[in-house]
Amino acid sequence: STKSLLFLLNMIKKISTNTDFYVITTNKLRNFFLSEGYSCESISWISMFDNTRYGHYRNIRWIILLRELLFLPQSIIKIYKTIKNKLPDIVHLNDATFFLYAFLIKIINKNIKVVLHVRSVQFEKDNLRRKIFTAVLKKYVDYIISIDETVRESLPESLQFKIKTIHNIFFVKDKFNSKIKNSNFFIVGFIGVLYRAKGIYEFMEAIKIILLEKKLQSISFLIAGENTRKINNIIFKFFLTKLGFFQDSEKDLLNFISHNKFEKNVKYLGFIDDVNKFYAQIDVLVFPTHLNAVGRPVFEAGFFGIPSIVAIKNPKSDTIIDMETGICIENPDPYVIAEKIELLYNNRDLLNKLGFGAKQLSNKYFNPHENAKKVLEIYNKLIV
Secondary structure, rough: OOOHHHHHHHHHHHOOOOOOEEEEEEHHHHHHHHOOOEEOOOOOOOOOOOOOHHHHHOOHHHHHHHHHHHHHHHHHHHHHHHHHHHOOOOOEEEOHHHOOOHHHHHHOOOEEEEEEOOOOOOOOOHHHHHHHHHHHHHHHHHHHEEEEEHHHOOOHHHHHHHEEOOOOOOOOOOHHHOOOOOOOOEEEEEOOOHHHHHHHHHHHHHHHHHHHHHHOEEEEEEEEEEOOOOOOOOOHHHHHHHHHOOHHHHHHHHHHHHOOOOOOEEEEEEEEOOOOOOOOOOOOEOOOOOOOOOOOOHHHHOOOOEEEOOOOOOOOOOOOEEEEEEEEEOOOOOOHHHHHHHHHHHHHHHHHHHHHHHHHHHHHHHHHHHHHHHHHHHHHHHHH
């Protein structure tokens, strides 16, 4: 979401010289925005309140709420002081997890307009949390942006009148807008944060099926990404692992490669700055998420004419169309993933057809200028 926000701000500044931004973020991300020329305030953590379909509080996950409550006073103080000093026309909350701050902002100054960007599918059970979420958005949020129709559909019906779907913004470097891969291999890619919900373990199992059971040695795999966090304290790491809040997926992946002697066919790239170069090397992207949502890598790959195999139920036509812009599977089942990879490996006409469709879809819905213009129109409408 940080990357999506930065692309959006950069594009708005290109098309509007009288729009200025001031960012409140975490210490970890402060230099990210400063390096792009944005003024910003930062604190160690900004409390978030999660009611997404995947991340909502349940069972042991209620402990996460304690962290958010612990940091809430400093979050409120930082936001209060910054808004009081800067007196912005609009506050753009970059994800639904920040929704409660809309109440604080209106207390500070009822004339400040609040835009809430909803980037994840919301938990749809009609419980007290959803009622609070709905009430706050209805009374204190002036405009809601959903990143796609799947996300919009998960929001309450009573809020639909103030929602506009505006897809994320992507940039592709022209010099990489052509294949640079080694043609001796059919290359399958995975890119993203390495944690269980993104399907990295199912992807590893699919690799084993491809290479050991199906013995398709001319298929190779590129994996880019890193753990959700770096934890150096061994005791803290042990504690979080036991509670199920941390898994060293990077270590598991490296052990998987070495144990199975897959070094020839599986390359782990770690975190990469230039995703353009990554997409220019692959033939197909696998996105085996448990989140039932189409993520940023699928659309980035689409700009290169790279189709994706995505785990999603009931996809909307603005994200992926089964057998037209990619392949949809209901669950991240390793055998199904391996089967679909083999299908595209054996059928290059289908691969090219899906790649063409993916590029058309990305160009249609993720145009940087048009999408930034839509957000700017919302800003202008609110401050008239």
